[in-house]
Structures are given as C-alpha cells and as structure tokens.
Amino acid sequence: MKKLLLFMAFVLWVFSFNYSNASYTYLNPDKDKNIYKFYKQAVLTRNQIKKDFKDWDVLNKKIEKYFININFAKDRVTKLNDLKKKFEKILENNKSKNLNYKQEKTINLVKNLYYRTVIELKK
Secondary structure (H helix, E strand, C coil): CHHHHHHHHHHHHHHHHHHHHHHHHCCCCCCCHHHHHHHHHHHHHHHHHHHHCCCHHHHHHHHHHHHHHHHCCCCHHHHHHHHHHHHHHHHHHCCCCCCCHHHHHHHHHHHHHHHHHHHHHHC
16 A cells, blocks of 8 residues: 555656646747747648659758758858749749649749748758
8 A cells, every 4th residue: 555655646746846847848939929820831842742753752851951951051141031032033023924724833942942931041
C-alpha cells in the first residue's frame, strides 16, 4: 500500500512539474503570431506544388539546397531581402490578373519561395 501511494505521489509530482514548465517550452503565440501564418502558407503552397508538378520532389530538393547555400553565405540577410523584394514585385504584378494554368503553377512556386524567404529572415 505504501508503494502504491508513493508511486501515485511521484506521478502527480512529475505531471505537476511538466505542467508548470510547459508554458516556457512553447513559442509565445502573441509575439510570434505572424510567423505561424507564414509557416502555414509555406506548407499550403508546398502541397499545391506537389499537385501541380510531376517532379515536385526534385523541385523541393533544389529549393532546400538553395536556401541551405544562402544560410552559409556571408551576406545572407541582403540576399534574402533582395529575394523578398523581387518576389513581392512578382506577386503584386500578378495579383489582379486572370492567370492561365501554367501561370498559376509558377505563381504558386513563387509564393512558396516568398514564404520560405520570409521565414528565413525571421530566424
């Protein structure tokens, strides 16, 4: 009986400790609200690329390698800012146009690159 009570006390202590420290392990949703939106959009556009292109896995690997190379560059922030400006111009120019299927595919790819660029800048 003592062992059972001791075990239950230990379990309650462990759960109370984990619950009290849980707020420190997660990101602050009020502070980082915008970054969640960009992560969500990056995932959604990646899924759209998966639907649009047959060789989507090859495209995704090339994009990942490109961003890995940018991360190791000395002028990382300036390159990312330049990319962000270029992608914003492209998206702004094609915002109100009626696009055909090929143009929509490329815009989805540009959106994915834009969201990944913004996420890299927030790091």
